Amino acid sequence: MTQHKSGVNPPLWLLAELTYRCPLQCPYCSNPLDFAQQEKELSTEQWIEVFRQARAMGSVQLGFSGGEPLTRKDLPELIRAARDLGFYTNLITSGIGLTQNKLDAFADAGLDHIQISFQASDETLNAALAGSKKAFQQKLEMAKAVKAHGYPMVLNFVLHRHNIDQIDKIIDLCIELEADDVELATCQFYGWAQLNRQGLLPTREQIARAEGIVQQYRERMSATGNLTNLLFVTPDYYEERPKGCMGGWGRSSSA
Secondary structure (H helix, E strand, C coil): CCCCCCCCCCCCCEECCCCCCCCCCCCCCCCCCHHCCCCCCCHHHHHHHHHHHHHCCCEEEEEEECCCHHCCCCHHHHHHHHCCCCCCEEEEEEECCCCCHHHHHHHHHHEEEEEECCCCCCHHHHHHHHHHCCCCHHHHHHHHHHCCCCCEEEEEEEEEECHHHHHHHHHHHHCCCCCCCCEEEEEECCCCHCCCCCHHHHHHHHHHHHHHHHHHHHHHHHHHHHCCCCEEEEEHCCCCCCCCCCHHHHHCCCC
């Protein structure tokens, strides 16, 4: 990677957490614990200035995240501004609040990529984790709509003690939805997830079993050509070295 003239590697990927607002109540959320007091968000103009500065530093990809970025009414404007600056843009969303009209508006603004998150492979557990009985069916409908709109089918499942044992059913759902890329991301413990860690952290045995099942699906999919990118992310607690992401202590570890 070419270094920036300051001597620091340029941040190729910029994750813009546009808001902490979200219609769901997932216990593994990385939102700050006092998010209710953090009402002041950056304005449209301020975010666009952030994008300009990031491009000047060498960023080439921009992810719109939250909370739930769909709660921002200026999202099409932000997408268009990022596209005009030359970013490859990605919307990371729960799918709650997404509509066909919004998909049209985002496509018109130049959005390149959409990732939809699920809480589980079945409606009952999804509702219990998300705090919404309507979320699962909305996610299914919007995942299909995203695919029909010509976007890659990219899905994300946050894994933890309560859903990791259904990982085979989760992958089966991804195949049913004709997913192109799937991230099976074991919960990373920040914010609310850290507060709820005792009830969320899988056992080593659960992690090992899940990894084995994922590998079996990878081998099967490599033969069929389906679901070519199946990622499995373990928590730092069970890694030999911490990840250098999300400002974690792995950033400053030279071991």
